[in-house]
Amino acid sequence: MEMHRHSLESLFEQLGLPHTAKDIESFIQKNSPLLDQTLPIHRASFWNDSQSAFLKEAKKEDADWVEVVDQLDVLLRTSEH
Numbered sequence: 001m002e003m004h005r006h007s008l009e010s011l012f013e014q015l016g017l018p019h020t021a022k023d024i025e026s027f028i029q030k031n032s033p034l035l036d037q038t039l040p041i042h043r044a045s046f047w048n049d050s051q052s053a054f055l056k057e058a059k060k061e062d063a064d065w066v067e068v069v070d071q072l073d074v075l076l077r078t079s080e081h
Contacts, residue, residue, distance in 0.1 A: 004064045011068045015051045032076045041073040 012019035017027065031046050042055035058065040 006065055006068045008068060008072060011065065011072060014065070015047075015054065017051075028072075028075050033078060034076050037077065041069065041076065044076070 006014075008024050009019045009021070012024055012027070017023070031044070034041075034044060040056070040059070042052045042059070047055065054065075055069055057063065058069045
C-alpha cells in the first residue's frame with residue numbers, strides 16, 4: 001500500500017477546520033498545551049465527535065495520516081510556539 005504524505009494543512013482540512021498556516025497556529029496556541037500527557041489526542045475536549053473518531057482511527061489503524069496526527073499531537077503538548 002502506498003503511503004501518502006499529508007501536511008498539517010491537509011489534516012485540518014480533513015477535520016473540517018480552517019487550514020491556513022495562520023489558522024493552524026491560532027488553533028494550536030488556543031488549545032495548547034494539553035496538560036494531561038496521558039490523554040490521547042482524540043480525547044481532547046476541543047474535538048467534535050467526527051474529528052475525534054477520525055483522529056482515533058488514524059492512530060489505531062496506523063493510517064497514512066498517522067505521521068501528521070503525531071506531529072499535531074506534539075505541537076499540542078508543547079507550550080512554546
